[in-house]
Amino acid sequence: MSLSSLEIKKEEEYLEEVKKLVGSKIKKLKEDNQDINDSITSEQKEMWKNVSDMDVSEIEFATSMREHQILQAKYYYQKLKKFERIYQSPYFGRIDFTDKEKRKVYIGLSSVSDKEYNHFVYDWRAPISSMYYDYELGEASYEAPEGIIEGYIDLKRQYKIENSNLEYAFDSTVSIQDEMLQNALSDNSSEKMKDIVTTIQKEQNEVIRNTKYDNLIVEGAAGSGKTSVALHRIAFILYKYRKHINKDNIIIFSPNKVFSEYISEVLPSLGEENVKDILFSEFLERQIPEVEDIENYSQLIERFHNTKSKLEKDIMNIKMNNDFIKIVDNYIKGVVENIKFNDIKLGEEILITKKECETDFNETYSRFKPLIKVEKIINNVTAKYKNTHIKRVPSYSAKIRKQFNYPDNIFKVMENMYYDKDFLTEVSEKYHINTDDFQRFSLLELKSTSLKYYDGIIYLYLKAKLLGIDNVPYIKYVIIDEAQDYNLMQYYLIKEYYKNAKYTILGDPNQAITSMVDYENMEEIKKIIGGKITLLKLLTTYRSSYEITNYCNKILDLDYVKMVNRHSEKPKEICINKEDLKPAIVNLIKQSIKENMSSVAVLCENKEKKLKLEELLRDVKLNIKLYILPVYNAKGLEFDSVIVYDDGFSVYDKKLYYVASTRALHKLNILKLANR
DSSP: BBHHHHHHHHHHHHHHHHHHHHHHHHHHHHHHHHHHHHOOOOOOHHHHGGGGOHHHHHHHHHHHHHHHHHHHHHHHHHHHHHHHHHHHHHOOOEEEEEEEEEEEEEESSSSSSSTTOOOOETTTTTTGGHHHHHOOEEEEEETTTTTTEEEEEEEEEEEEETTTEEEEEEEHHHHHHHHHHHHHHHHHOSSSSOOOTSSHHHHHHHHHHHSSSEEEEEEEEEESSSHHHHHHHHHHHHHHHHTOOOOGEOOOOOOOOHHHHHTTHHHHHHTOOOOOOEEHHHHHHOOTSSSBBOOHHHHHHHHHHHOOHHHHHHHHHHHHHHTTHHHHHHHHHHHHTOOOOEEETTTTTTEHHHHHEEEEEEIIIITTTTHHHHHHHHHHHHHEEEEEESOOTTTTTHHHHHHHHOOOOOHHHHHTTTTOOHHHHHHHHOOOOOOOOHHHHHHHHHHHSBBHHHHHHHHHHHHHHOOOOOOTTTEEEEEEESSSSOOOOHHHHHHHHHOOOOEEEEEEEHHHHHHSOSSSSSSGGGGHHSEEEEEEEEEESSSOOOHHHHHHHHHOOOOOOOOSSSSOOOOOEEOOGGGGGGHHHHHHHHHHHHHHSSSSEESSSSSSHHHHHHHHHHTTEEEEEEEEHHHHHHTTEEEEEEEEEEEHHHHHHHHHHHHTTTEEEEEEEEEEETTT
16 A cells, blocks of 8 residues: 555655664764774884883783774674664564554664664564564564563555665555565576565564474475575574574584575675584584595585496485484494403403493493493503502503404494495395495495595494584584485484584475485474474475466475466477577577576586586677576576476486476576487
8 A cells, every 4th residue: 555645754754863863873883983993003003113122911911902902893893884784774664563552663674773772673583573574454462571462553564765765665454565575576686695584474484583492394395485584593593592692603504605605695684794604524524534535415416416327326325315324223233232341351360340341331331322431441440450550561551452342443333334244134125235236335435535425424423323422512503404405314413413502404305306315204304303393384485486386386296385476477398409409598598688687597417418518508608697507506596597408307307307497586498308
């Protein structure tokens, strides 16, 4: 509903009042920033002038003071930049809420208040702001520190403020914010992900603000905003628990470095610093320093989609499969059962009896991992002998250790696993693979200069179960994106390392780009993460138009993914001969340019085909951002126009085809190779 001229005038006056307040804060911050920088410069000059007359303690004190001032200057600078952003667009929404009294609640990226703490703008993360996302006009409530506040919303208004000017304002009766959402969804793609704070939907808000559960598993359709929701949840956590949690207490498991760069501007745009992100392969490298080189996930995916060897692909599917953890657990159980004790002697003297060893192993040290138990028994016996014998037997420590029958090398434990008959039989019966082939290939891979990604996971799992791994108590929140690409063994390892953390895990089983890890649904992850946990679903896709989403749903026969009311032309399947591939791609790119698309992606099955396409299009000069990518490198990204080069992979890998097709915002064309 459009506003009257009188209402527009009132809104413009309020905007000027807010700008004046923000402007005064900017002026003060500039002055403070200048003062601290002048002080740093002055004291640095003074220090260098007198450094020859200063003792060590004076130099250390002066250096410490300078470091403190630099941190202070950084704080003022970040705050200044924040308010400069606020000045450009102080707020985007308003609700009029009545409980004991009527309040006009303006909502923006950050709060704005005067010296008397009168709120001119509320931060979007503030409790009262939640009603903007969750309610239509009428009865509404929010959870405040003092309890549930109930009342009535009788106005809901949306604004577009750019460059400090009110572009438009309108009233809405519903929570979905159709006009603003449609405008946002109609935009072209950008090189970096943007925040969605002005268009957060109710189902997304439920995830972002959820504090009822410690751990969330979020299963969301392609384009439902899973990653955006995760980042906005981080911003919410940093706001709500700011006295107890900072950016160093949160970590994101990211699928790849390209993706990390793509999301790098979201948190800063929300007024927060970026949190640490890590790849699972980096996690493995840190936990297994004894291994020089470990394959990363991208290299594994490249191998999976490029190998011509059926056996190699079978090995990948087996070792990354969720049921493989049960077979490894059975092997570990056997390893522990085979730890046998005897009386430990030096000469004729019994240092500890077999029964005492068993009691220590099963009772005294019961809280420790199996191999740590044995180490503690050995150390205890060695220490006792050392304390009671003045004339010690040479190399007594080695002689004591030699009498304990236990595996003291995890790599050897892993190698023995691939020789173990019971283990091989279980693998063969479960996965219908020849035991000799599985054993030969596995042992050959272990001798490689680089430990394979899945063997790195298995190695660390054996280490965690038999020896234990350290945990990091200061990490309080772990975010895992593209959750469908992590198997249960990986979740166990992450949970062991970040024992004190709360988890937000986001993924979509339909976007598994290989057959290696296959979840029917993400309920299976609950048993590993445990605690107070729930599974939430995001069923509406906001990325693609109605026509593109409808096409993508049919690929996997999905009948539950909801579509937004934004339209484009229907996706086209174009059958071509191989010699016509280049002109067909060029023609489609030119069409996208005419339609003012900002980016075009040509997606294919694997790296080998990507390189051939790059060579094919090397001499083509077009004024548009053109990306040529294997599908698995495009996951998580989006483009205005997508051209899928389908030379047959859609027939045997529907999920890969689904991921490729769901990258498109406004235009989707599929080039199907004839006579393939």
